Amino acid sequence: MEIIRFSSIRPEPWRNGGGVTREIARHPREASPDGSWDWRVSIAEVGKAGDFSAFPGMERVISVIDGELLVLTVDGDEHAMERYRPFRFSGDAVSSSKLPTGDIRDLNVIARRGAFKGYLSILELSKKRAHPVFEGQLAILLEGKASVADGPGEGSGEGSGGEPVELGRYDAVVGSDEASPELLGRGFVAIVSLDPADPADA
Numbered sequence: 001m002e003i004i005r006f007s008s009i010r011p012e013p014w015r016n017g018g019g020v021t022r023e024i025a026r027h028p029r030e031a032s033p034d035g036s037w038d039w040r041v042s043i044a045e046v047g048k049a050g051d052f053s054a055f056p057g058m059e060r061v062i063s064v065i066d067g068e069l070l071v072l073t074v075d076g077d078e079h080a081m082e083r084y085r086p087f088r089f090s091g092d093a094v095s096s097s098k099l100p101t102g103d104i105r106d107l108n109v110i111a112r113r114g115a116f117k118g119y120l121s122i123l124e125l126s127k128k129r130a131h132p133v134f135e136g137q138l139a140i141l142l143e144g145k146a147s148v149a150d151g152p153g154e155g156s157g158e159g160s161g162g163e164p165v166e167l168g169r170y171d172a173v174v175g176s177d178e179a180s181p182e183l184l185g186r187g188f189v190a191i192v193s194l195d196p197a198d199p200a201d202a
Contacts, residue, residue, distance in 0.1 A: 001181050002152050004138075006043075006170035017028010018048035021108075025138060027194070038112040039118060039194050043170060046106060048096045053094050055091030060108050061120045062087055065190070067104030068090070072097055082107050084142075084188065085121040107140065109192055119193040128132055130182035135191050137175035141167045150179040165166075 004024055011020040025041040043065070052072075053081050063086040064070050070081045075093045089095065091110060111118035125131060125146055132151055133139040139148075147164035164184070165174070183189060 001148065001165075001179070002174035003135065003148070003165065003199075004171070004172040004174065006168060011045075015051075016048075016050055018050045019044055019046040021045075024140070025174070037112075038115045039109070040195075041140075041172075041192050042108045042110075043140075044088050044106050044108060045097065045103070046097060047103045050096060053095060054094070055110055057113055058091030059113050059116050059118065060089055060091050060147070061109040062089075063107050063120055063122065063190070065107045067099075068101040069099075069103050070097055070106060071100060073180070084122045088123070107142075107190055107192075109183035109194075111197075112196060114197050117195045117197050119195070121191050123189055123191060125183060125185045125187050125189055127184055127186060130189075131189070132180040132182050133173050134180055135175055135177040135192070136195060138181055138193060139173040139181070140190040140192065141174065141185075142185075142188045142190055143169065144185055146185025146187060147182050148173050148181050148185050151182045152179065168188055176191050178189040182187060 010139040015018050021042050021044045025043045026037045064081050064083045072081055073080045074089045074095045106194050109118040109120050146167045149164040157196050
């Protein structure tokens with residue numbers, strides 16, 4: 001079982017000074033010589049209104065995960081984004097933000113169009129029913145208390161052998177189809193899925 005501890009991720013300041021980004025995961029893990037990748041999952045701290053970076057050829061899904069409201073303008077259309085309500089838009093679009101209620105954090109899923117399709121859903125955890133995390137998924141604890149343990153089967157790494165491991169806020173669990181990690185607790189978790197794109201949709 002693989003756990004990505006949020007506290008171990010180095011923040012990367014934005015060039016415009018409006019915030020910082022912490023990259024949770026990307027594929028491939030080692031970027032190509034030109035720095036490109038096929039998908040990336042990150043958490044951004046937004047402290048100032050301003051323009052969003054463009055990601056040509058990509059599709060984005062974004063959700064506010066801390067704070068109240070982000071007003072996102074995409075190609076001239078304004079969208080009021082409340083917490084835990086994912087929004088999908090093109091990385092080619094001209095986009096900018098306003099922060100009418102103050103600083104926010106947002107979760108970003110960016111995938112290369114024609115290669116992968118990114119999905120983001122936010123679920124409430126249960127202490128009685130474990131939530132499995134499958135291959136191609138990341139589970140990120142957004143708030144509350146939760147633990148994770150290997151499901152039935154053989155596992156390795158932190159939490160293997162069926163012993164539950166406590167998660168901190170924004171820690172991510174990497175999914176697996178072999179002994180799929182299972183989450184139990186109280187609070188909310190983001191489930192990010194990165195599926196290979198259907199060639200017909202390219």
